[in-house]
Amino acid sequence: MKLTLKIWRQKGPNEKGEFKTYVHDKVSPDMSFLEMLDVLNTELIKKGEEPVHFDHDCREGICGMCSLYINGRPHGPLQTTTCQLHMRSFKDGETITIEPWRAKPFPVIKDLVVDRSAFDRIQQAGGYISVNTGAAPDANEIPIPKKIADEAMDAATCIGCGACVAACKNASAMLFVAAKVSHLALLPQGHAERKERVERMVAQMDAEGFGACTNTRACEAECPKGISVAHIARLNREYYNAMLTSYELPSKAGGDG
Amino acid sequence: MTLDSKIPDGPLAEKWTRHKFNLKLVNPANKRKYDIIVVGTGLAGASAAASLAELGYNVKTFCFQDSPRRAHSIAAQGGINAAKNYQNDGDSVYRLFYDTIKGGDYRAREANVYRLAEVSVNIIDQCVAQGVPFAREYGGLLANRSFGGAQVSRTFYARGQTGQQLLLGAYSAMNRQIAAGKVKSYPRTEMLDVVVVDGRARGIITRDLITGKIEAHSAHAVLLCTGGYGNVFYLSTNAKGSNASAAWRAHKKGALFGNPCFTQIHPTCIPVSGHHQSKLTLMSESLRNDGRVWVPKKPVKGLTARDAAKIPESERDYFLERRYPAFGNLVPRDVASRNAKYVCDEGRGVGPTGLAVFLDFSDAIKRDGKKTIEARYGNLFDMYQQITGDNPYEVPMMIYPAVHYTMGGLWVDYNLMTTIPGLYALGEANFSDHGANRLGASALMQGLADGYFIIPYTIGDYLAGMPYEKISTDRPEFKEAIEQATGRLHRLLSIKGKKTVDEYHRELGMIMWDYCGMSRNEEGLKLAKKKIQELREEFWQNVNVLGSANELNMELEKANRVSDFMELAELMVDDALHRRESCGGHFREESATEDGEARRNDNEFAYVAAWEYKGENQPEVLHKEELKFENVKLTQRSYK
Numbered sequence: 001m002k003l004t005l006k007i008w009r010q011k012g013p014n015e016k017g018e019f020k021t022y023v024h025d026k027v028s029p030d031m032s033f034l035e036m037l038d039v040l041n042t043e044l045i046k047k048g049e050e051p052v053h054f055d056h057d058c059r060e061g062i063c064g065m066c067s068l069y070i071n072g073r074p075h076g077p078l079q080t081t082t083c084q085l086h087m088r089s090f091k092d093g094e095t096i097t098i099e100p101w102r103a104k105p106f107p108v109i110k111d112l113v114v115d116r117s118a119f120d121r122i123q124q125a126g127g128y129i130s131v132n133t134g135a136a137p138d139a140n141e142i143p144i145p146k147k148i149a150d151e152a153m154d155a156a157t158c159i160g161c162g163a164c165v166a167a168c169k170n171a172s173a174m175l176f177v178a179a180k181v182s183h184l185a186l187l188p189q190g191h192a193e194r195k196e197r198v199e200r201m202v203a204q205m206d207a208e209g210f211g212a213c214t215n216t217r218a219c220e221a222e223c224p225k226g227i228s229v230a231h232i233a234r235l236n237r238e239y240y241n242a243m244l245t246s247y248e249l250p251s252k253a254g255g256d257g
Numbered sequence: 258m259t260l261d262s263k264i265p266d267g268p269l270a271e272k273w274t275r276h277k278f279n280l281k282l283v284n285p286a287n288k289r290k291y292d293i294i295v296v297g298t299g300l301a302g303a304s305a306a307a308s309l310a311e312l313g314y315n316v317k318t319f320c321f322q323d324s325p326r327r328a329h330s331i332a333a334q335g336g337i338n339a340a341k342n343y344q345n346d347g348d349s350v351y352r353l354f355y356d357t358i359k360g361g362d363y364r365a366r367e368a369n370v371y372r373l374a375e376v377s378v379n380i381i382d383q384c385v386a387q388g389v390p391f392a393r394e395y396g397g398l399l400a401n402r403s404f405g406g407a408q409v410s411r412t413f414y415a416r417g418q419t420g421q422q423l424l425l426g427a428y429s430a431m432n433r434q435i436a437a438g439k440v441k442s443y444p445r446t447e448m449l450d451v452v453v454v455d456g457r458a459r460g461i462i463t464r465d466l467i468t469g470k471i472e473a474h475s476a477h478a479v480l481l482c483t484g485g486y487g488n489v490f491y492l493s494t495n496a497k498g499s500n501a502s503a504a505w506r507a508h509k510k511g512a513l514f515g516n517p518c519f520t521q522i523h524p525t526c527i528p529v530s531g532h533h534q535s536k537l538t539l540m541s542e543s544l545r546n547d548g549r550v551w552v553p554k555k556p557v558k559g560l561t562a563r564d565a566a567k568i569p570e571s572e573r574d575y576f577l578e579r580r581y582p583a584f585g586n587l588v589p590r591d592v593a594s595r596n597a598k599y600v601c602d603e604g605r606g607v608g609p610t611g612l613a614v615f616l617d618f619s620d621a622i623k624r625d626g627k628k629t630i631e632a633r634y635g636n637l638f639d640m641y642q643q644i645t646g647d648n649p650y651e652v653p654m655m656i657y658p659a660v661h662y663t664m665g666g667l668w669v670d671y672n673l674m675t676t677i678p679g680l681y682a683l684g685e686a687n688f689s690d691h692g693a694n695r696l697g698a699s700a701l702m703q704g705l706a707d708g709y710f711i712i713p714y715t716i717g718d719y720l721a722g723m724p725y726e727k728i729s730t731d732r733p734e735f736k737e738a739i740e741q742a743t744g745r746l747h748r749l750l751s752i753k754g755k756k757t758v759d760e761y762h763r764e765l766g767m768i769m770w771d772y773c774g775m776s777r778n779e780e781g782l783k784l785a786k787k788k789i790q791e792l793r794e795e796f797w798q799n800v801n802v803l804g805s806a807n808e809l810n811m812e813l814e815k816a817n818r819v820s821d822f823m824e825l826a827e828l829m830v831d832d833a834l835h836r837r838e839s840c841g842g843h844f845r846e847e848s849a850t851e852d853g854e855a856r857r858n859d860n861e862f863a864y865v866a867a868w869e870y871k872g873e874n875q876p877e878v879l880h881k882e883e884l885k886f887e888n889v890k891l892t893q894r895s896y897k
Binding site for chain 2: 011012028030031032034035036038039042045046048049050051053055056057058059060061062063064065078080084086088109110113115116117119120123124125126127128129130131132133134135136137138139140142143144145146149150152153156157159160183184187189190
């Protein structure tokens with residue numbers, strides 16, 4: 001296959017970036033998208049040109065490290081991660097535009113690499129159950145209905161890649177935050193802290209500069225793990241309930257969810 | 258140097274309890290005076306960081322990924338073992354211990370393995386309390402499944418994403434401590450060296466991968482939780498960034514390396530599709546619960562999955578069921594892998610390359626229905642279809658073995674301390690619990706056992722004897738380590754040769770796969786040693802790394818890691834050469850029974866090989882830690 005690639009190149013966080021065009025004629029349909037870029041990079045290095053930087057690690061769709069905005073869609077045309085996207089999804093002769101995630105809270109570090117540490121800070125704000133090592137009761141002490149456990153798992157499957165933010169015209173992180181809030185709110189173990197958790201995580205989400213949710217559901221359509229916006233609904237219920245009854249935060253300032 | 262494993266006296270079942278009582282304690286108020294560095298934030302690292310911070314220690318964590326949540330433990334699929342006996346099927350701590358010792362082909366320490374089995378039950382409790390959504394039965398209690406090498410159902414799982422859920426649990430516990438100010442996390446930061454002061458590990462040198470800034474961090478103890486070295490083979494199921502640099506550099510600073518040749522080749526991976534291949538994808542071993550492995554009885558050239566149905570039942574060879582009627586498709590990984598290699602060597606392999614066997618679900622779908630199979634393996638089937646374009650509900654999967662895990666690693670004593678005082682190794686980075694072969698669902702168990710339930714006890718014993726004073730990173734030992742690490746990076750950048758880092762890495766991988774992979778012999782290993790030396794020499798003269806050291810430079814990161822793989826590879830070959838027996842994942846052709854099964858040699862090789870670094874291009878010195886088996890009787894493993 002022969003492809004024309006328009007790739008965002010940017011030397012550093014404070015440099016001005018631009019699209020550069022590359023013709024790539026060593027593409028096989030069995031390659032993953034990242035392997036296609038590997039081959040391009042080998043060619044570039046051979047020519048003495050700096051390779052294109054992009055994030056990747058596990059290459060099996062679970063670590064959430066790979067990103068890439070491909071032809072205007074996060075992770076490209078399929079609802080999967082970029083590492084699991086294969087070139088058989090493209091046509092010979094096609095032009096592919098490759099950009100980094102575009103969102104203010106995800107500043108570009110270099111080329112296609114962005115800084116997603118805002119996601120970590122949101123998790124640190126409350127995405128946990130406070131239980132010290134060694135303080136746990138027997139695992140079968142609290143039966144959890146299979147349906148509830150399965151629904152919690154549906155939410156917990158989030159890989160934190162940021163496609164939801166990249167897909168959203170508001171750069172909202174609601175699906176990401178909702179996945180954790182919903183996962184822990186569903187489980188009995190998470191009930192003790194459910195109000196503080198949702199308040200703190202939403203406050204941190206707003207502090208990071210993510211936009212508001214306007215229910216376009218673009219996040220759900222692009223989420224490589226198929227996480228449903230029903231979890232956003234649960235987040236909203238959790239949040240309103242917390243705002244009305246919480247004894248936790250002195251100030252009720254913060255996001256409108 | 259004499260190796261002291263510090264295995265406590267007393268009956269097996271009481272060793273850990275007694276040991277915990279005998280360990281010195283650090284007063285709760287004094288714990289805040291100690292700083293601990295944790296390198297790597299996978300299951301072992303994150304669980305250790307969280308647990309130590311909860312106790313009151315000051316912890317710094319480092320990972321090369323952009324977030325601690327992305328460590329490669331995240332990719333573990335199948336499950337985690339624990340001797341809960343919730344299924345009432347005869348499991349016990351002793352049985353898990355026995356299965357693990359036997360599965361490891363009697364090359365692990367009894368005391369360590371027993372302790373692992375003992376704390377396994379606490380791990381499940383801990384993870385459930387954190388909110389890990391394990392699979393459950395309709396009654397709301399936890400579900401289990403069976404796994405290779407065991408005849409009981411003791412594996413807990415969260416769909417095919419158990420590693421992800423366990424890691425996110427440990428990550429959440431760590432996040433809580435970050436919020437509390439007890440853990441400081443340094444993502445996108447790679448360790449370049451360990452700093453030894455007055456014979457003790459007192460800090461590390463790191464590189465900020467975004468700015469390239471080299472920094473020194475001092476502490477009272479250093480934990481390496483940096484995973485395994487499967488990427489020596491270039492193609493493996495490891496993440497692209499997984500590397501051996503932290504462990505290897507610690508080795509060069511005096512930490513002995515245990516059983517480096519013990520690598521695990523996993524039987525169920527998606528076969529290689531072409532030269533561009535950058536990694537291999539594992540299909541969980543749990544698939545072997547319901548999938549049947551077969552090849553045609555007679556060679557059929559280029560047989561595709563779509564044509565598999567044309568081969569009549571009578572013309573199929575279900576070779577694992579045939580050779581191992583008792584365990585069938587659930588034989589341990591090394592046995593399953595080797596047998597797949599044999600049938601492919603006989604020309605009976607399938608697919609375009611002939612290097613694949615079928616894993617067929619049609620009988621299971623007929624028996625249990627598509628819905629049930631989908632519930633069990635849905636995400637794995639989807640992943641398979643995405644990668645190969647084949648639909649495994651309709652045609653059999655094609656699988657082939659791939660490098661997956663390294664049982665070898667830094668030698669540690671019962672307290673998980675390496676031969677450098679104050680330097681610990683946890684999880685896959687150490688050599689300790691899996692002997693010559695790891696059973697499925699045991700890596701997650703070991704990583705979390707080390708981090709949650711062992712290091713919090715054993716590190717106190719060491720720190721109790723340490724002065725509180727912090728040491729300055731202005732000391733010459735730190736300066737010297739910085740200079741060395743920086744010098745190596747600049748050397749890599751200054752070569753400006755003709756070949757890329759990946760090209761060298763791929764060549765190294767081919768040498769290792771061909772001569773130090775599933776089957777090894779003296780002649781091949783000697784040849785490999787020579788080839789590695791030549792390749793390493795060429796690498797340092799002809800590798801091309803563009804850019805500078807003062808920016809995000811992923812080629813430089815890779816070059817630095819590959820340069821360490823080039824050295825470690827030779828030690829793996831040396832170790833494989835010296836161990837003239839077959840055991841577990843290490844199969845020496847010279848040491849086989851008549852029907853091709855591995856033949857152990859307990860008289861000569863019932864020891865841990867621990868290698869001591871002696872300087873550049875100097876042969877390493879072998880130390881032996883005898884393995885004493887007081888509770889299990891050594892037998893040739895039989896799964897027939």
